Amino acid sequence: MANPRSDVTFRPLHERDLPLLADWLDRAHVKAWWGDGETPHLADIRSQYLPRLDAASPVRSYIAQLNGEPIGFAQSYVAMRCGGGWWQEETDPGVVGIDLFLGDEARLGQGLGTRMAKAFVRQLLLDPGVTKVQTDPDPANARAIRCYEKAGFRRVGIVATPDGPALLMIARRTDWM
8 A cells, every 4th residue: 555645655464464563562652552451462463463354354454664664553444344332323434444553662753653644544535435534542642642633633522432432533535635
């Protein structure tokens, strides 16, 4: 998933990436906001992420790269198709949700997360069926909220999710195209 307007690109997650993903998910700056805060086991990572490699999955997982070097993880999902108590009120099949993180704590605070979020949204909006992109960081995750705001997302409000309260943020196609 290359984007000609950015040096941050996205390639689909492959099975060979799962050890790297497990390493990233075990880093303190990621664990604080992603998953259950426990040390992830590769077997658990495999059972969660391998099904997402299937074309029928509503979730698409990617490795974010900077000039070809893996720097983080991103995923997109069709909000209506999530199930499990997620986005039950959504009726627009064009709403795509995203989650992302940088794998290396040393890269935080340099604007790279914002570049990554912008590049990911631009790429998703190349699909004319996508009407808006949403994200839902923890309301206490000020770094993520600032990142998404700098990337062009607008706050909608606090929503209840299966993972607890989240700040719903939206990037509308009309604001990007």
